[in-house]
Amino acid sequence: MNVREYWKPDDPDFILNPYPNYHKLREEHPVFQSTSGDYIVLGYHAVRKGLIDKSFEAATRTAWLKNLIAYAKKKGKDYTSITKTMQSFLVQMNPPEHTELRRVLSAEWPKKDELIQMIDPICEQTIQNLPQEGDLVIELSKTLPLKVVNEILGYHQLDLSMVEDGGILLSALNPYLTVKDLDRINAASQRLYAHFETFFASLSPETPGLAGRLKAISLKGEHPNLDWVSVTLSLFIAAFETTRSLLSSLLHFLLTHPNYHTQLRDDRYIENFIHEILRLEAPIQMTGRVNTSDAELQEVKLPPRSGITLCIGSANRDPEIFENPDEIDLERDNHQHLSFGAGIHHCLGSQIAMLESKSLVKHIIPVLSRLQLKEDISYDPLVTIRNISSLKYYLHDT
Amino acid sequence: MEIHELQAELKELIAGELYISTEKIKNEDTFHDIGLDSITATFILDEIENKYEIDIKPMDVWDHPTIETFSELLHRLIHERA
Numbered sequence: 001m002n003v004r005e006y007w008k009p010d011d012p013d014f015i016l017n018p019y020p021n022y023h024k025l026r027e028e029h030p031v032f033q034s035t036s037g038d039y040i041v042l043g044y045h046a047v048r049k050g051l052i053d054k055s056f057e058a059a060t061r062t063a064w065l066k067n068l069i070a071y072a073k074k075k076g077k078d079y080t081s082i083t084k085t086m087q088s089f090l091v092q093m094n095p096p097e098h099t100e101l102r103r104v105l106s107a108e109w110p111k112k113d114e115l116i117q118m119i120d121p122i123c124e125q126t127i128q129n130l131p132q133e134g135d136l137v138i139e140l141s142k143t144l145p146l147k148v149v150n151e152i153l154g155y156h157q158l159d160l161s162m163v164e165d166g167g168i169l170l171s172a173l174n175p176y177l178t179v180k181d182l183d184r185i186n187a188a189s190q191r192l193y194a195h196f197e198t199f200f201a202s203l204s205p206e207t208p209g210l211a212g213r214l215k216a217i218s219l220k221g222e223h224p225n226l227d228w229v230s231v232t233l234s235l236f237i238a239a240f241e242t243t244r245s246l247l248s249s250l251l252h253f254l255l256t257h258p259n260y261h262t263q264l265r266d267d268r269y270i271e272n273f274i275h276e277i278l279r280l281e282a283p284i285q286m287t288g289r290v291n292t293s294d295a296e297l298q299e300v301k302l303p304p305r306s307g308i309t310l311c312i313g314s315a316n317r318d319p320e321i322f323e324n325p326d327e328i329d330l331e332r333d334n335h336q337h338l339s340f341g342a343g344i345h346h347c348l349g350s351q352i353a354m355l356e357s358k359s360l361v362k363h364i365i366p367v368l369s370r371l372q373l374k375e376d377i378s379y380d381p382l383v384t385i386r387n388i389s390s391l392k393y394y395l396h397d398t
Numbered sequence: 399m400e401i402h403e404l405q406a407e408l409k410e411l412i413a414g415e416l417y418i419s420t421e422k423i424k425n426e427d428t429f430h431d432i433g434l435d436s437i438t439a440t441f442i443l444d445e446i447e448n449k450y451e452i453d454i455k456p457m458d459v460w461d462h463p464t465i466e467t468f469s470e471l472l473h474r475l476i477h478e479r480a
Contacts, residue, residue, distance in 0.1 A: 010457045035460035036436060068437045075441060176456035179444035 001028050004035060009383040010176055016379055018285070019326065022314035031300040038175070038307035039300070044318035044338075046297040050289050050310045052343035054095075060288035060307060061173050062092045072182070079182055082172055085189040088230035091238075091287075091345060097225055098344065104223065105231075105348060108213045110152055115355055122147045123359035127367060136391035140364075141247040142240065144356060149239035152352070154209015155199060158236060163244075165192050166237040173384050175288070175309060196233040210235070241385060243353050245283035246274075247360055248388040253277060253328070254364065255373045255391070260330070264365055269330045274357045276328045279337035285313035285386050287341070312338045313386070370396040399476065404469045408446075412465075415442050425466040429459060450476050 006021040008014035014021060022042055025032070030043030041047050050056050062083055069079045086092055090101055110118070123144060130139055142163055150156050168188035171181065205216035211232055218228040250273075254261070263269050289308045296302065316337045317325040340347040347353070364371075374392040405425060413420040416433050423432055429439065439459050447454055452475040462468040 004461065010455045035463065036457070037430065037460075064436070068440070071437050071441070177440060178447075178456055179440060182440075 003029055003032050003040075007032075007034060007040060012381060015381060015383050018313060018383075019317055022311065022317060026314055026318065030298045033300075034309075036176075038309055039297070039302055041297055041308060041310050042314040042318075043298050044315040044321045047310045047312060047315035047338060048342055049297060050308055051287075051338060051341055051345065053295075054344075055292050055295065056289040056308065057094050057292055058098075058287075058289060058345055059092045059094050060290045062086055062089075063290070065172065068182075077179075077182075079186045081186050081189045081193060082169075082182075084227075085169065085193045085230060085233065086172070088227045089234040089238075090348065095344070100223060101226055101231065102344070102348070104214075104217060104226075105235075108210055108217070109348070110210065112351060112355075115152075115352060118151050119148055119352070119355050120359045122151065123356065124363050127360075127363045130367070130395060132395045134393065136251050136393050137244070137248055137388060138390075140251065140360065141244045141388075141391075144247060144360065145240035145243040148352065148356060149236055152209065152239070153211040153232065153235065154207055155211055157199070162192065162195065162236070163240055164188075166241060167380075167387075170237060170241050170385060171382060173288075174382055175286075175384070192233055193229060196229045196236075200229050200232055238349055239352065241387075242283040242347075243349075243356055245281075245385060245387045246278060246353060246357060248391060249277050249281040249283075249386070250274065250357060250361060251364070251391060252377060252388055254361070254368055255371060255393075258368070261365060261368055263330060264361060267362075270358055270361050271354075272330050272332060272335075273328075273361065274354060275335045275337065276330065276332060278339040279316045279322070279335075280326070280328060281386055282313040282316050282337070282339040283386055284339070284341075284384065286311045286384055312341075367395075370398065372396065399473070401469055401473050404472055404476075405465050408465055408469055408472070411442060411445060415445075423465065426464055428463045429468075430463065434459075446472070450479075452476060452479055 003025060006024045008021070026042040031039060031041050031046055034040050041050055065083050069083060072079050088101065090098060093101065126140065126144055126147065142160060146158060146160065146163060150158050165188040168184055169192060172185045200215065203212050203215040205212060205219060207215065214228060214232060217223070264273055286309050289310060291302050291304060291306055291308065293304050294301070302308065316339065319325050321336060322334060340350040372394045374394055377391060378389045380387040380389050409420045409423045412423060412432060412434065415438055418433070434442070440456070443454055443456065443459060450472065454475065458471060459468065462471045
């Protein structure tokens with residue numbers, strides 16, 4: 001088997017529907033070396049091991065970007081803003097710094113009851129005020145996480161232009177970049193950093209919200225290695241980009257499968273439904289690691305410091321773990337999908353994402369019979385994050 | 399432009415980027431063997447795109463991993479552009 005016939009991370013058709021190719025590859029080569037030298041991991045057990053085994057380091061992308069920046073400097077290109085902006089992103093950190101930041105954030109994180117009281121009215125009102133015509137990706141998938149993160153941070157000046165810049169910044173995690181991509185990413189990172197720098201400077205320890213609490217901690221000066229502007233910015237980006245993906249996939253499924261609406265009026269099924277969509281349409285399709293020592297994944301030996309791409313979107317459909325893996329099953333109680341990651345990098349915002357999703361499903365179900373999709377969907381041309389580009393709709397009166 | 403001219407230009411570009419002599423680069427050596435990595439490849443691709451006014455996907459360099467195969471791709475892309 002020529003793996004390159006099936007492994008096409010830069011092909012729009014692959015990005016649109018990578019799952020048949022994942023199956024073909026996983027059956028014969030659950031772990032293989034790609035033509036660019038990194039190891040692609042598709043089987044559930046191997047992906048999970050890559051996520052939880054401490055000898056597999058995260059932050060592979062920032063390490064690569066740092067080398068790239070040093071090299072670019074010789075070419076007269078200055079990309080330092082990209083790593084400056086991403087320096088305190090949890091997903092791009094390793095212990096002990098990762099442990100330090102995770103502990104600080106966990107202690108300050110809003111409690112579940114507080115989150116429910118915050119999130120539910122936002123979803124209810126936004127759906128009630130849905131314009132008659134428009135794009136659900138903008139009106140709901142982007143707007144809901146934006147409103148929620150504004151509320152959590154205690155900052156009400158974040159707008160959709162910053163969402164766009166955040167998306168551009170996250171494309172730095174894409175495994176294949178061009179100089180033109182880097183120019184765009186650098187410009188977006190400069191705008192975002194400048195904005196959040198002004199915001200963080202304006203805060204006082206008494207400012208209500210998570211950002212104010214982080215400001216209070218920053219003023220104590222106990223964490224000199226953390227960049228608080230980058231921390232705050234990372235919470236904003238982490239809050240919307242992946243949630244946006246999940247909300248769009250939920251909405252798309254609901255709009256194209258009316259036969260499930262009755263069952264989903266029963267609250268018992270909503271959580272299973274969300275887990276099934278998370279499993280089937282993993283917002284983060286792949287993530288990178290580097291092994292610090294000799295390693296073996298599904299009988300493939302990896303030399304130390306190999307670049308490893310863990311394909312979560314493939315692991316979630318591994319028939320060894322999930323029976324009829326391509327089918328949605330609202331009775332399925334196996335929620336061992338890897339969409340929130342596993343191990344020390346397990347998504348800190350998973351509870352928020354679940355609460356937003358539950359609230360969205362609950363409030364959109366009564367409206368669905370009046371909602372009509374106007375055209376077929378397409379996906380953003382990014383293999384790492386699975387984002388529906390638009391969901392154009394029309395809302396009927398009755 | 400003939401393929402062999404393209405190959406000579408490519409060798410010069412890569413040699414300049416990697417600070418090696420053009421004579422060290424053989425048509426059938428893989429880019430990996432020559433010492434190209436994902437960072438140097440990113441900048442070389444940019445130079446090639448600008449020089450020949452074509453679009454190349456980042457994966458193309460690894461799918462056509464020798465001067466011989468890559469120059470064939472370039473030749474085709476330049477021809478298509480014209």
